[in-house]
Amino acid sequence: MGKYSTNCPERVEDIASSNYDSYGSIKTESMWTRGDHGEKSEFVRLVTSDVKLVNSDDDNLVVQRDEHDVIRACPLGYVRNFVSYVIAVGAIVVYCRRVALGNYEKHTYPLLVATSVCSLLYTSNTSQLQLGRKLVRRISNVFGCESKNSSLQKLSFCKRGGDPNMDLVNILLVLIPITVYAVTKVCGHMSENDFDINRIPHKHIANDFGKISAFAMSAFLVPVARHSILLKCLGLDPRHGLRVHIFSGYIAVVTGLIHGLYWISIWAFIEKKEFWDIFPSSKCWSQNGLIEGHGNCSKQFVNLTGVICGLCFVGLSVTSLWWIRRNYYRFFYICHVVFSALLLYGLLMHYRKMVLYLSPSLVYYFSSCIPALLQAYVSWMKEGSRITDIVHIPGSRGCVELSLQLDQRQRLEESLFGKYVRICVPDISKVWHPFTVYNNRDDPNNIKLTFRCTGPFTRKLSKRLSLSKSSSEILTPEIIVDGYHGVDDRLSKAIDHEKVVIVAGGVGIVSYISLLNSLCSATRSTGCSESPFRIKSLVIHWICRDEGLIRHFLNHYLKFENEEFRNVSFQMFIHHTSESSNGNTYAEEWTDHQELSSRGKPLVPYFLSGGHAKLMKNVVTATVFSLLTWGNFRIISYYYNNVQNKAGVLTRTYVLAAIFFYSAVISAFGFVVLHMMSWHSEDSAIQMEKRENFKKDFSSVMSTDTSLDDLSSLEELEKQSKACEIQHLKGRPNFERDTFNAPDTGVFVCGPASLLQLVRDCCISGKCAMYQEEFEM
Template structure:
């Protein structure tokens, strides 16, 4: 197939299909319900965010105080009022999101492909080399809004603090300075709590909120990092201002170890801050990159940080941040249950390029996208280490398994490679195939990723990969080919894959996808071109063109209860929604019973103790009420899996049924391999701009940070210099870098 021009699609279908990600035309009632839910969620969010932003102003602050005072006599008291104002909107939006996700599940992608190019804030890179990495226009707006809020809040509270000084009736300048320091520290602590209210939302991997806005966990983790730095800076200044004030007054030690019954308990705050500082320091890039395990293990101190924070501020102040922490607890408890189940690894291969492929059993109903992620733990290698890997197979390759490609780079991956080699008895490792009955087991969390296959919203794609970064793009290509074979409408028509590798022994990875086997006549619909760059070799090796062969078996055997667990936030909308709703109801009931039968009758007034009890109620609601739903979900999962096993058999991975590498025909697409060169993205993007014209081009990159930066710069440059007849390049990064 030639590389010039583009073919019109010859395969067009108008039939309805309920397969994942495609057509299920909703009724008018469902459409109306969806819009009502969307409008309601936006109104709640805007009202909540506006309240938080305007709270430092006197009018809003006075209204807030009046509301709290008016509801103080209720069963839940001040704690209930503050929880309703600060955390209630987040929970209510999450409830709406469950219904919305269920309604839109399996719907056709709503973002239609336009005939002419148009800008999108979330794919337009603006800042490239700043402290935040590659920042899109939408992310920049969020950063600016947070920055404006911090400046506005600090300014407003400083003015308020100065106006309050006469109330203390202190004439000594030194004492007035100390009072101002402590008031400023108090305000900084409150602003830190507002940031903390958002901090845990991005790291609830299967959260309905992330699914609602279609931000995958690997992207949301960046926002957690940004918020973490800001939150810890504010909390550090909060503590520092108090320490300076106490030191000036000569009562530093007494205050640091003070544990008041009524009011703020200082010592729990010190413990919480120390735990937070340890997490913060070890998360800084110089420490994290040198010793990732130190960062990972130290980060488990978040439990100490949160528990002692609750004891430091008491229940009613802690309820400001309760929603985000509660949603994270729900996700963490569910992940704990999913990871308890060991999973059958159907096959494992060590490839010549120093890459391991694992094919993992999964239940048919566990849905994911071609750009999904899973977290893998292999207890024979380590009881503590979890590693994220991109799924290299399409969900259309088969219902009962998924595949991941793992580059051997560190100690854990070296152990995995050695383990596979030891089972097969092949010491060379390079040509080993692990038979399906081997003793290696894995624990899995996930899959996670985009809620919808967003790559299908582009008619024109440029996929840029570095080394093992080709893995998710193999999944994308397989997914598109399957959809072409099934006559799906609205698919990409032009795809350019640019792949940079260090050595030619990585090239066989491309042949793991037998394109012509999946869809022999795809070239009638799709223009596909590969450009491969081997950067450390100046000429082809003598063995070029020879694809290594492996022992083969025609089919993978059915696992015996060893598939992945579907107990994951992204696994089943109804069950995961019921888990959250029942747990929330449980929290309300437990707090109510605690007030009725313990706190009020026994006149419990200790702030730190009530904060601890509130945390216990949160944990108990997740464990008891949420655990009850998890048990029912698990039983339903077993029954469903049993019914499926009776009516189906498990076949091999669609792109590699023989369990070994094939030498696929090159018919239907261009594959150019260049040695001793790096890709010139300015020329590549320029050629595509001339060829495709005034269209949207989805640019996806998976690889090292330097590669992402280069692609983002080129997208920004081309978009800034764009004329009316040229395309807009939409930057999308697919990488997981903590």
């Protein structure tokens, strides 16, 4: 007998009626449960008598009588995400083409159309590239890519998986369109004078470099906007978007400085102007001079704002260096915000058409960030997110584990693998910091994050989490959480490989706890011939010097038995790199947990994240986001045509206040509407009871006994872990060039730069796909 569920009840009757004789008796029972985003979904439980496997996910129902007989229904989720992917790619291609042609008036439209359609169609409950992967795999079989002896394996079209080549992405999406535009404009102005060097149109060429800089910034805020729907549809992580932002920013800085220096040379050597001519006269600072730009004031303000923009470019470049970001993140963050704000105002005042050039960035960034900031403000008013547990891990050099309660209307149906949240603790710092999140299989109502005290923020946070208002109660700080961030199909990429190798350094193991939990569940459905699960071997290398940290995670998260990885060869190597592993840290007693002061509310993810399994659920979020994007673009167009004074510079900045106010109003409206919808209402007692019964139906399949006695030494760890093939080794691993180069291998690595480079060097043959977990926000 098989049991499972589907949210496609209309298809169940067809299967039951058409396959009654083949599949025996089929009966259904309607049930209710909750999705990731708080939506209320109707599920139908199937009980069959002669079916070997009944498997489902949010968009697929798979009924299998034997390995050759598969009935599949409701594949809508795959189609929706595939269509979203195609639309997002097409919009970016059209945008790049318009940049290359210099069409600054219409280059925003393709991005607006794509965001509206993608926010409606996209669902995070399935892999957006699942159809594409199956198609690529079948094509590669035709060309012999799967053959172990095939020489075609080295060709690019035979390779799949791994993080995208962001250098190639930057060249295709940023460098080539801007280069085409630059060559076209400069050559066009030179051709007007028959390329005569003595008659070079210096002013026109200087302005061309300024326009190149403007185009480089036209969409450079799109990939770093919070909860970017375009990144989700493309399957890109925000850190990949950050690479595009940085690359575009450097082009904008270089070409912008060339523009400024070129004009300075024109003033000094051609027009013979003096230094003080840069500054406007006293009469220009009057209201008439700023708004109407009478006399020569407009040109003088253009000169002054140009100098200010150049200084801001230099300030942004210096304070954004990797060394400063890594060691002085708070300083970098504050400087980035201050210089960016000054640069934005300066650019708008410097050039009247600049608001049209920057419209993609302004529209998308305001539409994405204002709702997130509004939700953060509401969370702050409610004293932040509720902390349910704090563990200061002994013997771990200051590691702290924090548990945050999820709202009862949320349920962790999806893996948190590849996900992280940004947290802000106003008592310590107003700066947002990213942290990887994971969950315990036995505790689906909480998410956890672990950090080591390495910087000013984490040290202060650890100290604040230890602050007690009495001898028996901890006064928890206000923690504002913005999440989830990250890619949605990281798990599907992992199960698409025959061999998965995980390499983690220290606390980096937290990035893969959710992956391991999900793989345990995924192996139970490998009986289906069409199942995407292809893993045959799973190898983990954990390099850690903190014996207390090893003990904590082995006792609570890494307790696996052989039967939990069905049909998968599982090996785990823990490399103890401490100078002495004599078991002293294991003799440390765990301190009793103190009671936490009850403050804050359960965590609710970003309310406009969308991604619901049912299309109608996305209508509200897509409508709100479309109102934000199209409304902001309309405001920009209106202000440019009707409010801006051609000579006055101050009126050019009014548009920023207008789109900020509009975004705040629409975000508040959407926030209220979504919380009034049925899938954001409180569960009734009957619904909660049905949900608990729904969980119990799967208890025999999904749950395992994870109890493990406390371990007191490294030797005991070795004895207890023989059943699940966990080996404890002393010293650093000795990776060789062929360590990860088995065919169809996915290598997931998280750790310091030296470890990343070591693993990267071992994957040079191209047989393995490498996935890195790192944060450079």
